[in-house]
Amino acid sequence: MIEIRDINKTFGDRQVVKNVSFVFKPGQTNLIIGEIGCGKTTIVKLMVGLHQIDSGEILFDGANFNSLGSGEKQEIRTQIGMLFQGGALFDSQTLEENVRFPLDMFTKLNRAEKTDRVNFCLQRVKLEGKNKLFPAELSGGMKKRAALARAISNNPKYLFCDEPNSGLDPKTSIIIDDLIQDITREYNITTVVVTHDMNSVIEIGDNIMFVHKGENWWTGDKSEIFKATNPELIDFVFASEFIKKVFKEHNS
């Protein structure tokens, strides 16, 4: 479980995160949703330590991340897997080397065990047999899946996904969403997904935080979001004419 309590972040004279609190539950896909520029990616970067919070607390299973020593922080980081928006695969390494990288750095597995784990992870994201390809040879969807394979290779306790289906077609987006949800439930991972894609909200939103202007504006799950009365959330959710129409038909 990850808990954030009253976190704040200011860049220059602009406060981008204001007193945000939320509990991200294990075994669930926890979504941070909101418009572009509302501060959701910043919240994730604060949680993983890429930015420092100005005030507040970030607790990983009760341990306050910001008050930990560098060794303990590193220990937590080895339990984090992250899927970046662009994949962030290492260009100079093959798919196999990318997925094996966390195992090389942090485990004492022998070569055969590492190869088994790499093959298992690639199979899990439906990329079996692509071991020797370089990132430049992969499509956008394959890159995301490869990045997901790398993120889960070291059995993380916490998985962060930043816009996992941006730039993907609807079918591939659903494949990625399903993979994230399956992996989360199968290994009881605390998964945090940043998205503005309503399909993802409907598909995998177990526990949702809606962020507006850097603040936690609404929390709930996918069944509650369509009943919400919060005007900013309604604006966001029903921005698409298609969803408006489907919702109207469903209600009538």
Place this chain on the structure above:
Amino acid sequence: MYRVFARPQKFSIYFRQIIFEIDNIGISSLTIVAIISVFMGGVIAIQSAFSFTSPLVPLYAVGLTVRDSIILEFSPTIVCLILAGKVGSNIASEIGAMRISEQIDALEIMGINSASYLIFPKIVAALLIFPFLIALSMFLGIAGGYVLGVLSGSCTAYEYVFGIQAFFEPWKLYYSFTKVLVFAFLITSVSSYCGYHTEGGALEVGKSSTTAVVYSSILILLFGLILTNLFLT
């Protein structure tokens, strides 16, 4: 800088990276170093023969001039300036591209000291391979002077060989290789710094690359002057 020289997290991975960088930085620069050295040696031989018009200057001075020019200045400084362009821009653009595509963030989130993992192997590799490149450059420069000097009729083979052996002082090599080690460190550390602190997009990667070459070149000339002053005065 303290993060770069922090204790490596896994020696076997760093060792593998150093070998990779030796190939990337050093072996891939062999061709350009060889071509430039041969031609520069030849040009120095012909130019010095052309300048020595006085009958009081013996023709073996051509070999002596080529040897000293190559060992004292051309190989350690000019070749390092060329390597600052080739290797420095390569390092800055590689690390800069990793920065803007979030690969460095990915390393940090995994709990890896990205500065050490990316930069330390490059510095060590350059310190190991640059002296070999420069030694090769010295050999090829002097050989180039011999071939082109003799072929052009600037001097005879005997005079040239006599010249390159005359009045040789081994401490000149010590001075030269000290400069090479300092320049190797400057090129890799300055270029890595410029790449590591890239912010923005592809345009900024290009700017980092240019900045790396400019700063490395200026520092090479500055430290060249300082070391020359320390060793030769």
